[in-house]
Amino acid sequence: MATSTPRSAEAGPVTADAARDAWGLIWKLFLEDKPRRFAILSELGLSMQQAMALGHLEPGTPVPMSALAEAMHCDNSNITGIVDRLEAAGLAERRPGERDRRVKAVILTPKGEKTKVEVQRRAGSPPPRLAAMPLEDALALREILARAVGLNR
Amino acid sequence: MATSTPRSAEAGPVTADAARDAWGLIWKLFLEDKPRRFAILSELGLSMQQAMALGHLEPGTPVPMSALAEAMHCDNSNITGIVDRLEAAGLAERRPGERDRRVKAVILTPKGEKTKVEVQRRAGSPPPRLAAMPLEDALALREILARAVGLNR
């Protein structure tokens, strides 16, 4: 039985159930969208992790390997390989740190900058189910997610 | 130029932008939640794909390898390895098909059934950001996603 007086600002069992269901639907959306993601990245010649690395690099801003590892929630030793492959593809370059010569920073090449834009445009597009939403749903969805994810950090 | 009369049931540019933003926020939620997922599955001794395979198996219902591959949107040859490891962990078993002896079906062991429940309970729990949502947001989120994902197939 749900609590009889669920106040709206409180995370009670009803909220937990709704949030759990919502999370399940998000997973379903993700799984269902897998082939589309694969096709897009395949055309761009990128792996998922390479695309994510591009997403964390801003044009003209060198990012230390360790910062990239932290942003991607993976081990330092992973980033070595991922950046190796970005470098081999001509999308990024390593440059030695200026103040501390232990750090190596990654920076986008011009080709990498173009590819990043393309990734954002294509791989960033929502799956058909979301793109087809009625306007009011799309607006509400964005607002709710922004409230949950964005500001209250 | 955007149409001057965007009706609500129509997917115009405004909807597309909102949907794109929402999709980006969902990705952010996913990435941010990666360490938590990792920790949970790690405690259960499962990989992501193994957990997903368990999610597609129902107690007492044998599922052909190829059906599992289709459900997980990956190649048949992948499933061989994933089921090998589930089998090695004592969570699932292969049984030969009855009508067509080419097919092999996967079925949960009793231990697999218990593990599946645990996976659903723990790995299915929403990330803190969603669990902390106000009730009205959680309900609205579920409803919008259900509309988008669930019924209109």
Place this chain on the structure above:
DNA sequence: TATTGTTATACTCTATAACTATA
């Protein structure tokens, strides 16, 4: 001939641990 699952192959991603070069 066609299909189901496996095997062989090659590659990416993954963490851990050992190593290097700096600091």
Place this chain on the structure above:
DNA sequence: TATAGTTATAGAGTATAACAATA
């Protein structure tokens, strides 16, 4: 000593192609 990045290692996931058994 401590830290940043690499290398070594081992293992999981991935697709493709070739193969076996069965249809």
